[in-house]
Amino acid sequence: MRRHLPTRHLASITVITCLLAATACGSSEEAALTVAEARALAEGSTATVEGFVTVAPGTFNSATEDQGFALQDATSGIYVSLPDAPDLELDVRVRVTGKLGQVAQQTVLQADADSVTVLGGVGPIEPTDVTTADVGEQVEGLLVRVSGSVTRAVEDDQPYGFKVYIDDGSGETQVFVHIVDGQPVIDTASLAVDQAISVTGLAAQYEATYEVAPRRAGDLVLQ
Numbered sequence: 001m002r003r004h005l006p007t008r009h010l011a012s013i014t015v016i017t018c019l020l021a022a023t024a025c026g027s028s029e030e031a032a033l034t035v036a037e038a039r040a041l042a043e044g045s046t047a048t049v050e051g052f053v054t055v056a057p058g059t060f061n062s063a064t065e066d067q068g069f070a071l072q073d074a075t076s077g078i079y080v081s082l083p084d085a086p087d088l089e090l091d092v093r094v095r096v097t098g099k100l101g102q103v104a105q106q107t108v109l110q111a112d113a114d115s116v117t118v119l120g121g122v123g124p125i126e127p128t129d130v131t132t133a134d135v136g137e138q139v140e141g142l143l144v145r146v147s148g149s150v151t152r153a154v155e156d157d158q159p160y161g162f163k164v165y166i167d168d169g170s171g172e173t174q175v176f177v178h179i180v181d182g183q184p185v186i187d188t189a190s191l192a193v194d195q196a197i198s199v200t201g202l203a204a205q206y207e208a209t210y211e212v213a214p215r216r217a218g219d220l221v222l223q
Helices: 035-039
Strands: 046-055 070-072 077-081 092-103 106-112 116-122 144-150 155-157 159-168 173-180 196-206 209-213 220-222
Touching: 035 046, 035 077, 046 077, 077 092, 077 196, 106 196, 144 173, 159 196, 173 196
Parallel strands: 077 106, 173 209
Antiparallel strands: 046 070, 046 092, 070 077, 092 106, 092 116, 144 159, 144 196, 155 159, 159 173, 196 209, 196 220
C-alpha cells in the first residue's frame, strides 16, 4: 500500500556569494542555478532555478498531499513541493526559490507559492524516450516517455492511485497513475495484460521504487 510520508524538517544552509558581473553583493535576488546544479547541492541548501513547467500544480496530490509541480531546463528536471498551488499552466517558464530536500527518497525543491515567478517565454518540453529499465535515478525529475507491453493486471492503490507495470524487454517499470477530481489521469480501465502502450510522464521516485507518473489523458497512447 502506498503511503504518504510527511515532508522532513530540513536544516537551512545560507550561502552568501558575490557574483562578479552578474549579481551585486547584497542583492535580494539570488542568482539562478541550472536544475542539475541545484540537484547536486546538499540537502537543506537554498537554490533558485528557472525552467519550463512539465507537470501542472496539484496533479499528483492524491499521493503527495501537496500542490506541487515539476519544471525542467536543458540540464535536468525537479519536482517543486508547495503547500498551496500557484496559477501555472504547462510549458510556461518560471523562476522559483526553495530548499533542496528528500521526500520518500525523491529529490525535491521545497518552496512556497509566493516564491514562484512567471517569466517570459513558452517552450514545450519534449519527453525523453527511455527504456523501461532506464527509469531510475539518472532521469529522475525529467519528462520521459516509455513504451512496452502491460505485464500485470492494473493494481488498485486507492486513494493514492493505480499501478500499471510495463516492459519493453529491457526490464519492468511501474507507471503510477494519480487521481485528479476523482478519476485516474489516464484510462486504466481499458488496459489489459500484453497490451502495447506508450506513456509520457514525470520520472519520479517513491521510496525504493522508480516510476513514470503521467499528467493527463493524452499521456497514454495505445499501440
